[in-house]
Amino acid sequence: MLGDAASPTPFGPQEALMTTAASTMPFKRILVPVDGSDHGFHAARTAARLARAFDAKLTLLTVYDAPSAALGEPNYSAALSQALDHARGLIDEARQAVRDAGGPEPEVEWLGGSPADTIIEVAKDGGYDLIVMGTHGRGRLTAALLGSVSNAVAARAGRPVLVVGDGR
Numbered sequence: 001m002l003g004d005a006a007s008p009t010p011f012g013p014q015e016a017l018m019t020t021a022a023s024t025m026p027f028k029r030i031l032v033p034v035d036g037s038d039h040g041f042h043a044a045r046t047a048a049r050l051a052r053a054f055d056a057k058l059t060l061l062t063v064y065d066a067p068s069a070a071l072g073e074p075n076y077s078a079a080l081s082q083a084l085d086h087a088r089g090l091i092d093e094a095r096q097a098v099r100d101a102g103g104p105e106p107e108v109e110w111l112g113g114s115p116a117d118t119i120i121e122v123a124k125d126g127g128y129d130l131i132v133m134g135t136h137g138r139g140r141l142t143a144a145l146l147g148s149v150s151n152a153v154a155a156r157a158g159r160p161v162l163v164v165g166d167g168r
Contacts, residue, residue: 012130016167025055027160031128032106033119036086039134043164044094047132050102050162054135056130058098061122062090066112077086084110090133123157132162 019048032047034040042062051058064087067079087110111118123131135150154161 004089007159011036026056027130028054028056029125029126029128030054030056030058030132031061032058032088033063033131033133033149034092035116035149036063036090036093037134037135039165040090041094041097041134043134043162044097045101045103046162046164048098048101049136050130050132055070056104058104059093059109059126059128060098060106061109061111061119062087062094063115063118064093064110083112115149116156119149119153120157123159127150127157130160130162131157132164135163135165137152 027050030047030051031134032044034044047058050056064083067076067083069076069135071079092109095106095108098104109122111122118130119133122128129152133150133153135148150161150163
């Protein structure tokens with residue numbers, strides 16, 4: 001799986017798509033962005049099995065929509081607190097999905113910002129050699145019109161990205 005190609009990769013009952021940038025395996029640092037969707041939690045379970053197989057470190061990341069300071073106080077603090085509480089809840093659910101799949105205890109991060117840009121930045125800055133993320137399974141036209149975080153990450157991450165569905 002070397003080069004700049006995308007190839008279907010069966011892993012369990014779902015079909016996945018692995019984009020590969022020039023890299024070596026086995027993977028030692030795996031980043032798993034989660035958004036609260038079934039697809040994201042399935043990606044966490046898939047990454048847990050990969051981390052166990054490769055004896056890799058696993059990090060769960062959620063990117064929240066940071067509120068604008070233009071809200072003023074106390075609205076800004078309330079909105080930020082709500083966003084952080086939601087992010088922590090997503091991380092807790094994803095952490096449980098990793099445990100249920102027999103994966104290692106993950107590190108966790110939650111950051112405010114643009115999802116695709118933040119995921120790519122964390123992957124590069126953290127030296128992750130694989131990103132495992134869910135996709136919502138939109139059609140090509142819808143993804144082209146609305147954009148797709150998984151497509152943007154796969155195109156720009158500069159490292160392998162395993163994109164999985166929800167396992168149905």
